[in-house]
Amino acid sequence: MSSYVGALDQGTTSTRFILFSPDGKPVASHQIEFTQIYPHPGWVEHDPEELVSSCLECMSSVAKEMRTQGIKVADVKAIGITNQRETTVLWDIETGQPLYNAIVWSDARTGDTVKKLEAQPGADEIPKLCGLPLSTYFAGVKVRWILDNVKEARECYDRGKLAFSTIDSWLLYNLTGGLNGGAHITDTSNASRSMFMNIETLKYDEKLIKFFGVEKLILPKIVSSAEVYGRIGTGPFANIPLAGCLGDQSAALVGQKAFEPGQAKNTYGTGCFLLYNAGEKPIISNNGLLTTVGYHFKGQKPVYALEGSISVAGSCIKWLRDNIGLIESSEQIGELASQVDDSAGVVFVTALSGLFAPYWRTDARGTILGLTQFTTKAHICRAALEATCFQTRAILDAMAKDSGKPFTKLRVDGGMTNSDIAMQIQADILGIEVERPAMRETTALGAAIAAGFAVGVWKSIEDLKDINTEGMTEFASKTNEEERAAMMKQWNRGIERAVGWLE
Structure with missing residues (x-):
């Protein structure tokens, strides 16, 4: 049976x-x-x-x-x-x-x-x-x-x-x-x-x-x-x-099998959520991150996580489609973004409901900067994807400060990861490898793993070692440190202009 x-x-x-x-x-x-x-x-x-x-x-x-x-x-x-x-x-x-x-x-x-x-x-x-x-x-x-x-x-x-x-x-x-x-x-x-x-x-x-x-x-x-x-x-x-x-987000951490302290995952959904396995003791962040419970299986010690949350990720794509009419389908944003090599100086701070980690500015609002007569909708689409990737970089930098450990790899899942161009942009902005599983329903898989552990379908973490390992795609960074620093400098200038909009 x-x-x-x-x-x-x-x-x-x-x-x-x-x-x-x-x-x-x-x-x-x-x-x-x-x-x-x-x-x-x-x-x-x-x-x-x-x-x-x-x-x-x-x-x-x-x-x-x-x-x-x-x-x-x-x-x-x-x-x-x-x-x-x-x-x-x-x-x-x-x-x-x-x-x-x-x-x-x-x-x-x-x-x-x-x-x-x-x-x-x-x-x-x-x-x-x-x-x-x-x-x-x-x-x-x-x-x-x-x-x-x-x-x-x-x-x-x-x-x-x-x-x-x-x-x-x-x-x-x-x-x-x-x-x-x-x-x-x-x-x-x-x-x-x-x-x-x-x-x-x-x-x-x-x-x-x-x-x-x-x-x-x-x-x-x-x-x-x-x-x-x-x-x-x-x-x-x-x-x-x-x-x-x-x-x-805890389920995605489990579904990505990030069971060892120091492992991290990023889920690109309506929002974007990066969790770092902090081990059996909570780390209180000094850099704008959240302390949360990663998971807690019965009879075992709880495992804590540091978390960085981005309020708007996939919901920006939906906004561009449904509210603005810039694209006809969610898939189209990647097609348009891939038509240009960069955003031509356009910065889109996607603070449609304020900014979460590591900024925590409820007075920020969505802001598009750097528009010229050269700008096309392809540049705006690329800037929208870059926004999530820049915020992910800001969170990873904060995590490295809190944990004292630099990152060498980021495991990803969620709807936006279906876009190869989005994941290549992410690798280029981070300067580290981005790893995407073939089966991206890792959030649901995490809930299934928790339930399976409870009733003995799986007995130990060792039983999971071969689950969701086939067809892994790895995106390597194609940028150097000087290029990444310049990109982040421009993004931070955009942040400065987006905050303080609400009085």
Whole structure:
């Protein structure tokens, strides 16, 4: 009997369910996009109910595909979950119903909330306690905004019935039964993005809870990233164990098999997220990076990561396609960028919702500089790709300072890595080798690995050594140090002009 493992990957713009074979190869999958809600400039929301229904739809479609391949549901030993992190749902514990749309991680409405929190006594202590700066990015700030601005949520909170979930927790609750015994839980990798958990004890911290003023909030129980949490309560996979849970960037770290301290990966999705395996002790950054939980398998010590986050990566390509009409398809950006040797002096600071690491400037906005009569849309497309690559370089430089170790290789995955030109630009800006696997669903693979470990499909990291090693592509840098320094100098001039736009 074969032992398959499923992975439910609930991302920022789409949901997918992928079934993996014991050798880590995808054998069936289904993906659907869901509604992006933009009520005001800088605001991004999702319908929490639609997120759940999108998961169920993807799972049902894969079940049908399995039948055509002769794969039995009983051969699926476990299902893991990976998810967009920080996106926040507040719901009524008595009804199981959300009281507001999910506020997405990239939503920038909470700038004033951040300023108020920064002015509170004890604000300087927060990064040391939870590993995160006060920013529009993280869940705790979004919770505070909802309590201050949504009457229905505030009334529920005052009654002591308001529950908090990030998307992993919301899905786990609903998939394990909801009001009929659903588990209100979250794993350590997701809890480390809430601003409520102490980064060293991995428990909720009274100082943090009090700082955000959420003493009555019902928080999910913190569990490990690999254990059996319960069983699927409905649909074709009913009674299959839910057994792994990792925030999407932690899942990609696991999927890239970056299990050794010093190994790093970069995921180019809606945003861009670079994680560095820091080992069993947290490193508090002095250079604008985040301290987070990489993964925490049951019965083992947690593994920490340093993280650099770029708020806009693939979403800029979508913006160029849908809002501006510069391209007709996402693939076209690479085709156009490859038509020119450089951006002809154009710098595109893609701060469409501010700048994340290592700058942390919520007052920055998207800025295109260096336009001339010579500029074509090919130059702008190339500058858009370069923007993500320059920000990745800034993060890697910060990581090298924090860790004391220079990088020799970067493992990559995510949608933008399908573009050879984007990855060659990345190698040229970094001056190191960029390594891309043939199978790029590493986020889903990471969730599957966590679930597989929990139920014994894989017993050890050694069992994974041959997974996703075929067809690796390596991009070598074609630039010298002087050229790279000149490129970064021009990029930094662009940053100087993009910040301070909002008063």
